[in-house]
Amino acid sequence: MKEVTFKSFSPPLEGLGEAPTFTKIILMKKKLFWVLIPFFLFSFSSLRADEGMWTLYNLPQAVFNQMKSEGFALPYGALYNNNDAIKNSVVSFSGYCSGVVVSPDGLVFTNHHCGFEAIRSHSTVEHDYMLNGFVAKNYAEELPNKDMFVSFMINQKDITADVMRLGFEAMGRKKQNALLDSLQNAYTSEAKKQDSSYHVDIDAFYEGNRYYATTYQDFTDLRLVFAVPKSMGKFGGDTDNWMWPRQTCDFSVFRIYANKDNRPAPYSKDNVPYRPKHWAPVSLQGYKEGDFAMTMGYPGSTSRYLSSYGIRERRDALNAPRAQVRGVKQRIMAQHMRADEAVRIKYDSKFAQSSNYWKNSIGMNKCIDSIGLIAQKQHYETLIRAWQDSTGYLKGQLDFGEMARFYADRFEARKALMYFNETFLRTNELTDRALKAIKTTSKDKKGRYIKFDDNRKQWDAALDKEVQVALLKNYRAHVEAKYLPAFYQTIDKKCHGDYERYVDHLWETSALMTNGKRVYVTKQTIKKDAGLQYGEQLNAMREQFNRMLNATRDSIDEQERLLCAAKLRMEEDMPHYSDANFTMRLSYGQVEGITLGGHSTYYTTAESLVEKMKRGDNGVFDYKAEPVMHRLMDATSFGPYADKTTGKLQLCFLTNNDITGGNSGSPIFNGKGQLIGLAFDGNWDSLSSDINFDKRLARCIGVDIRYVLYMIDKWGHADHLLREINAQ
Known part of the structure; x- marks a missing residue:
């Protein structure tokens, strides 16, 4: 095992299981004491934990250095600070998922299951877009959606000192909530002086030990552009949910619209496609096991500090x-x-x-x-x-x-x-x-x-x-x-x-x-x-x-x-991330397989999907698919979408990135900041990750962006979208 450093410094006991008694020396604040712990503990210098849901504006330098050592090739400012920072392409999708802008005309990729309700709401028995899929051939055919939106994070800052200065800790819950509401209104008023479309949310971090203010800009005219049939977008259904291997083509496509001044506006037939500050470059180059992988999105809720x-x-x-x-x-x-x-x-x-x-x-x-x-x-x-x-x-x-x-x-x-x-x-x-x-x-x-x-x-x-x-x-x-x-x-x-x-x-x-x-x-x-x-x-x-x-x-x-405060103080020389609370987070790691049947697997191919479809033909309801899908997946050549090493159409892949609910639709980037996939699930063995992260078990499942583009091309025949995305 090569020697590496901690990426985050959660309790070393978590996720290690039963082992012999071991005597550990802990040096903290110049006091030396011995603790007997009935678990085998690796030393900090040799244990690697690909764990963390890190806020971007204050990403610890030690964490960034580790990212660089593992293959991230861009400067620190490329994550958050610059106008073309990666975070400017990542959106909160309707307050329950994540998404990524992939074109200069406001095209957004998210998961099929994140667009599920929009697709369903436009469906009828006569025009069943859920069953048969949907392709808008031009702007005029793109479908508006009630009560849907995307949010861009503008900036974030720690306001704990402001909160505590007002006697927050001595207040009861109702007065605390009232104070936070008042502060949120005050910060929003100040933000609107900069831009009338901004608003500010105040959220608790580290179990209420710190408070951050985040400025957002919302766009409420969001239109459905493309959806594969449910047989593919939800392939595997409940049978495969939270499982590996997967072949689910879990993506849908929307477009952000703005007014003629490129500003947020309610739906209007006069609105035009939004021109974003930055959009994610889409890569056809693929990945191999061990490659750097990074997700950026809006994880909903974890409780890693829970007693x-x-x-x-x-x-x-x-x-x-x-x-x-x-x-x-x-x-x-x-x-x-x-x-x-x-x-x-x-x-x-x-x-x-x-x-x-x-x-x-x-x-x-x-x-x-x-x-x-x-x-x-x-x-x-x-x-x-x-x-x-x-x-x-x-x-x-x-x-x-x-x-x-x-x-x-x-x-x-x-x-x-x-x-x-x-x-x-x-x-x-x-x-x-x-x-x-x-x-x-x-x-x-x-x-x-x-x-x-x-x-x-x-x-x-x-x-x-x-x-x-x-x-x-x-x-x-x-x-x-x-x-x-x-x-x-x-x-x-x-x-x-x-x-x-x-x-x-x-x-x-x-x-x-x-x-x-x-x-x-x-x-x-x-x-x-x-x-x-x-x-x-x-x-x-x-x-x-x-x-x-x-x-x-x-x-x-x-x-x-x-309890959280004690942990942070006891390990104050180590960087810690806060639990997820649906604010933007970065997670990084590697493309990494998991051992199944004695060998490691980190991607699936079209052949494996065809085999499952045959089981669908024999009565497995969740594996049923239309004949056209059989033909598309049984092709002899996949053109530019085939992996350059294997020659196969790779469908889904694994990374050891940290993921939880809300991360659905999060872009998966390579070390150059290029889009290689969309996160859509975790694996069965990691379902305790909301309260405990275990690198041996936890995997993030993503749909390969080449699979996405293949379906846009060969099933949807949406050449106009392919030109707009301009994958390289």
Whole structure:
């Protein structure tokens, strides 16, 4: 093993598993003490951890030096500071994914699953773009999308001193939130003096120990340009999700539009393609194992500093209930979707969103147990306690006994709340309307009211009712009686335990299911309307959960903040990255395979896709594809898209970059800052990476940009896009 240096300096215990007792000498702040740790620890000089979700404006020089040593060939300023900095081509895609600008006319690549809802919303049975794909032959055919946008990060800075100077630490949660909102408004006002289209977000970093202000510019006219058929964009479905090897052609193409002055503007037929400051050069040169690889995007959420108590709660009170409830819901959805094309179009996006973190939760729990993560965290906490005893740092504040008690006190309520949320939030149209009616109303002389638009194109009554019945039964089977909303008494007494009868009554009699008319929400109407009663009783239960959990929420958050602060101080001579919070981050590493069946594999080819398609022909639903796809993948020559070394069309590849939700659509760059792929998934063995990174297991799965271009060319025949992208 060659000698290398740490890239980030997370606790050396994480991700190493059980091993013999070892005596480690730790020198910190000129104090020498010995700690017995029942894990084998490599020395800092010989352990390499390709880990990190680094902010760009303050990227540690040591980290950049490591990037250079591994093959990054551009200067420091090329990442963030220059007008043509790489970060200027990277966007937040609609607040839930990432994307990259690839042309001087505002063309954006992201994942197919990130564009899923846009593709679905334009689909009908007659023009099913989800099933058959979509190609705009010119600007006029590009399709506008409601409530979609891209955000460019303009700059970022640390404002912790400003926040703390105002007495932030001594405030309660509500006052802290109010202060942050006030500061955010003040910073936004200042930014708008520079450019009226700017706005500023303030986010917590390092578990609330630091606060950064980030300036953004949003473009809200975003149009669909190109989408492959779902058979390719989601090839493998749930069977292959979070798995390797992959052959998924997970990309879609959008275009940013601006006004005639190249400024952000709402949708207008007069808008024109946006001319960006910088766009990513697209490479046809490929990669080989060991090559430098870098992702840049907007990872959503990690909890790498989380305590052992928090990880146990995540496993047992959050992940397990989520997986259980979604499994029940998805079985019913799948039956209805396969029976009716119109229903499938309505629910494609909803099913994909649900199933993604259903499988993630299952995989994360498996990984937590298989690598003994809770025990690893417990041993690391023992190390921190020993350091705390030696130095006195945060003595009387960071208290592991108190932390354990707080978590234990809220465990059952937190678990029941997860069952509640997964059962009643965003699972059927009537429940959605019932909760909105109670919480979101207007007012006139007659009282509070709400009016629902006719959105029947988005849901199916038969599917929703069957899901509602199943989940009502399932909820009762998994929570204590004290967590049951009052309408369960109605089911027992008035419906004699008949859940279907109760649900039919709600749908058939409630004014909630009328469209375009005002539904008044008053004491009198609630008494008369079963749907409004249902919503009120759900809301009452939700408020009860909030009261139960508020008693410990602030205390747990404070203990987790102090735990992070202790780690940062104990390892203050080492650079640390903050947990992901959907701000722009850089991750770097190498193209690197993973051992399967005794040999290492880091890419897949067209031949492997053809083999899976044959299984689709023999009944494996997730591997079905159109005949044209068989022909395209079975070609004898792939022209400029073939790898120059293997001569094959390479489809997907692996890197050891750090990835989590929100990274979907993140560009993968080579050492020259050229685009070689789009990140779209992680592998099954790394699903605990949101709370622990393990280089041996963690891989980022990307779609090869040559596969993307091949489909644009040979399936889409979109020569105008190829000329615009101008891949080299």
